[in-house]
Amino acid sequence: MRNIKIIKLVIMRKKVFSFLSIFLLSIVFLGSCNKENEIFLLDEVQEVAITTEELNEEVVLDAIFEDILNEILEDDFFKSTGCPVKTVETPEDDRFPRIVTKDYGDGCETENGAFHSGILVITYESDPKLAGAVRTVDFYDYERRGIVINGRKVIKFVGITEEGYMHYSVNGNLNLIKPNGVEVKRIKHKERYKIAGIDTPEKEDDEWLIEGRVKVSKSTGTHYLMKIVGPLHRVKSCDHLVAGSKLITIYQSAEDLDDENENQYGTIFIDFGDGTCDNIAMKSVNDAEAEEFILN
Numbered sequence: 001m002r003n004i005k006i007i008k009l010v011i012m013r014k015k016v017f018s019f020l021s022i023f024l025l026s027i028v029f030l031g032s033c034n035k036e037n038e039i040f041l042l043d044e045v046q047e048v049a050i051t052t053e054e055l056n057e058e059v060v061l062d063a064i065f066e067d068i069l070n071e072i073l074e075d076d077f078f079k080s081t082g083c084p085v086k087t088v089e090t091p092e093d094d095r096f097p098r099i100v101t102k103d104y105g106d107g108c109e110t111e112n113g114a115f116h117s118g119i120l121v122i123t124y125e126s127d128p129k130l131a132g133a134v135r136t137v138d139f140y141d142y143e144r145r146g147i148v149i150n151g152r153k154v155i156k157f158v159g160i161t162e163e164g165y166m167h168y169s170v171n172g173n174l175n176l177i178k179p180n181g182v183e184v185k186r187i188k189h190k191e192r193y194k195i196a197g198i199d200t201p202e203k204e205d206d207e208w209l210i211e212g213r214v215k216v217s218k219s220t221g222t223h224y225l226m227k228i229v230g231p232l233h234r235v236k237s238c239d240h241l242v243a244g245s246k247l248i249t250i251y252q253s254a255e256d257l258d259d260e261n262e263n264q265y266g267t268i269f270i271d272f273g274d275g276t277c278d279n280i281a282m283k284s285v286n287d288a289e290a291e292e293f294i295l296n
Helices: 002-036 044-072 254-259
Strands: 085-089 098-103 115-124 134-144 147-160 166-177 183-196 207-218 223-235 243-251 264-274 280-285 291-294
Touching: 044 134, 044 147, 207 254, 223 254, 223 264, 243 254
Parallel strands: none
Antiparallel strands: 085 098, 098 115, 115 134, 134 147, 147 166, 166 183, 183 207, 207 223, 223 243, 243 264, 264 280, 280 291
């Protein structure tokens, strides 16, 4: 009789152990499934640090590439020996393609007071005023505001829209080195619409609407996708964007960024206002209440 009780006790213990084992394994399995879709939010300290860094960097880079693009779109085919030294290569039997090389050497200051160094090579496949015309810009250790740029940007003049806007499509794959040594890779696609200043030689009345996205990966381990969710309104006479919005989504790795999956650290939403020229934007981190942000 005592042996039977012992056997029953052993069987009960085995059942309890089996049940606990299955229960624990279920927790591990469910946990691993949930982890695949987990969104890692920034803590309060990280939110402030990353938000400040990413916003300031986007503002500076926007200004740099805006200046470069405006210079490229001037389509100046005259040679020069000043700053920069500019050469123009044209085929003997045709007007295009043309290759314009701007060599700033070890560094020089242009007429507008901007300091440049390095080389820009602009290849015009056809007359840039024709719809469908493509120009390719190659950057060779080109430096602007202390940031060294290498890579390529392709600009296509799509044509005139029904509204009478000049439509450009811009794709770029650029590698940057910041003054602190941090390396940044930027892959961009943007659609730009010139909505004012089309028929005047002056630049101060130029206005643009901009759409698109930029993928960014840094050597520090920061990876984010910047999407323009409300068309950005840039006015030449204003130092900052006057309207539009961006959404920056910060990812755990470059692979996550490429896949645009849900392995996120968090999001930053930026609203540049309703048309007023000022240095104030509103930011919201992880859908929190928006707060004022001063643009550099």
